[in-house]
Amino acid sequence: MYPVEPGSEATSKSSVTVNWLTVPVTDPLALLGMELLSEVLVGNPGSPLARALLECGLGQDLSPTTGLDTELAELAFSVGLRGCGAEKAGEVEALILRTLEDLATGGIPEEIIRAAVHRVEFRNREIVRGGRPFSLSLMRRALRGWLHGREPELTLEYHRWMQALQQELSAGPYLEKLLRAQLLDNPHRSTVLVRPDPQAAARQLSEERAGLDRIAAGLGPAERRQIEEEKRLLALFQESPDRPEDLARLPKLRRADLPRTVDTVPTSVLSLAPGALFHELHTNGVVYLDLALEVSGLEEQASALLPLWARAVCASGLPGQPWHQIASRLSLVAGGFSAALGADTPAGGSRPAQHLIFRVKALEENLEPALELVASLLVKADFRDLERLEMLFQELRNDLKAALVPGGSYFASLRAGGRLSEAIGQEERWKGVSQLARLRRYAGKPGELAGELERLGAALIDRDRITLNLTCDGNGARRAEGAVQRFLARLPAGTPARSAGGSPPVLADGRKLEALITSTNVNFAALALPAASFGTEESIQEAILAHYLSTGFLWEQVRMKGGAYGAGASVSSLERVFTFTSYRDPNIVRTFDSFRQALDSARGEPLSEEAFEQVLIGAVGREERPMAPGERGYTALKRSLLGISDRMRQDRRDRLLSASPGDLAAAAARLSARFAEGYSAVLTGRQALESSGLRELELVEIAD
Secondary structure, rough: OOOOOOOHHHHEEEEEEEEEHHHEEEOOHHHHHHHHHHHHHHHHOOOHHHHHHHHHHOEEEEEEOEEEEEOOOOOEEEEEEEEEEEEHHHHHHHHHHHHHHEEEEEEOOOHHHHHHHHHHHHHHHHOOOOOHHHHHHHHHHHHHHHHHOOHHHHHOOOOOHHHHHHHHHHOOOHHHHHHHHHHHHOOOOOEEEOEEOOOHHHHHHHHHHHHHHHHHHHOOOHHHHHHHHHHHHHHHHHOOOOOOHHHOOOOOOOHOOOOOOOOOOEEEEEEOOOEEEEOOOOOOOOOEEEEEEEHHHOOOHHHHHHHHHHHHHOEEEEEEHHHHHHHHHHHHHOOOOEEEEEEEEOOOEEEOEEEEEEEEEEEEHHHHHHHHHHHHHHHHHEEEOHHHHHHHHHHHHHHHHOOOOOOOOHHHHHHHHHHOOOOHHHHHHHOOOHHHHHHOOOOOOHHHHHHHHHHHHHHOOOOOHHEEEEEEOOOHHHHHHHHHHHHHHHHOOOOOOOOOOOOOOOOOOOOEEEEOOOOOOOOOEEEEEOOOOOOOHHHHHHHHHHHHHHHHHHHHHHHHHHOOOOEEEEEEEEOEEEEEEEEEEEEHHHHHHHHHHHHHHHHOOOOOOOHHHHHHHHHHOOOOOOHHHHHHHHHHHHHOOOOOOHHHHHHHHHHHOOOOHHHHHHHHHHHHOOHHHHHEEEEOHHHHHHHOOOOOEEEEEEOO
């Protein structure tokens, strides 16, 4: 069971999953076979098992745990539904087993297997870093076997095992046999039902208090003294600095070791379309094409529907072709088709730039058919399939609701920062609790939604207002040029221009503290302060201060002593906002005091040159995160859209490397002077809020 607020709509929404323990991670052929089987069954919404669950009417959308977990000694495969009644658990389980039996007996269609093989091969061919050096990604694969007593190269290899799998596939019904052995005939299976319970939070709190009371009642004087002594020793340990001789043993980078020049992405202008960019990078035969649509100037109601429109374009059908057919066709020719929505203030600007960026990635030889399909979806995605539209609507709502508690600090920071920045306010309307409230208005109205989305698409798609961004190697670019030209020719042109427009801050009522109420017994806090603008000396100082506080004072006071799971500071100089946050925080009143004290501490005695050097190295390190080729090309596009040149970036690096300890105090003094201009928000539960001691705040009930 999981806690929900009493009277919540979610009280009728459970989650049901069927789970199997399958092959050992040390068997690379079996692992690759299970990866392929998972792709066949649930790799995209049109996959047979995923489609059966989505269309059955028993729940709202797939459980987020659906898929294959390869991080265990034995692989776990899970599939299920969320947003269903608890009494439907048996029907969900029966449907899953019946669909698997039909596939094992009747055979898996060849085109589905081909599409799954394509997606598995694409994933293993694409250079993906995940924010870490590629070598660590390779090590992660090697550790699958190495951690369990096998040679590291056994699970590191890919081509050898893919060739072996291809031979198995050509020799007979390999996947059908694997399905039967590892799923249908596998006794290591569980069915898990997770039900909402309005009384869970109160019951857990009561049980915790009762348990502590029982322990306290059983303690004698000597045991109490021992606990007090252990508490004293813990506080002493937390407050005692590390010994200089111990710190001296640790290897350290020095300021001279830092890269003095920023990493630049090779960029040239293409003649395909006005403003089109090309980044020649080694991509291992993958082509990335980004399509940036400028979406400013929309009416507020239309703008609020952009997240749903973007999702629906990528996952709908076409007239005469149902969505599951299009999903299968996409999986045959594309490695991915996705959309990202964002609002940012350009360098030196005052109004936010709002863009919706579609990304298509495909192998060079598949780019033409992939773009042909994408063009059709952009122009004539079928929103009149109301059953499918309702699925996507519920999926978006459920994703937002599921993100509230694990992402509580993010939602709170959007609300606080949105009072200071128009762009952050727009981000909150698209991705925060305001989006949940807006979606609730359309619940049960798919026909009305379809009309709104059709009008929105007609207003947005215009080839003359799309910025193209191509990332691949030189050979890929030559092959892509004709495909991209034909793609553009399929898009309409000449839609009426929109005013640049703007949106008010997310909250303009002057309230300083807001509580977002949801189903949780922990707190997430955020405080936003006015900060310096991009490109100034002050913005450099604030960036260093944010890193210093995150790894020093806030860690010690909010995490170690306050009991929060996390705390930090960050700054967006484009938005001129400095933000403090805490994560899973039991003492938010103390935390808000700590935010102010953090600035006071930084205004004190300056750090030594050696200590400041380590802070500076960390601040520069944040900007030196390794990126995969596709990410580098996308980042270069974002910089271009926001007017951030490599010269500006180099100037920032030069200023960073010339910073001194006194810069911390200068930044802290400025932020302290404007502390009264800040705004705060907490995401919390009603009982947690009542016990927190916070007063004089505005309550906002988050829509279920």
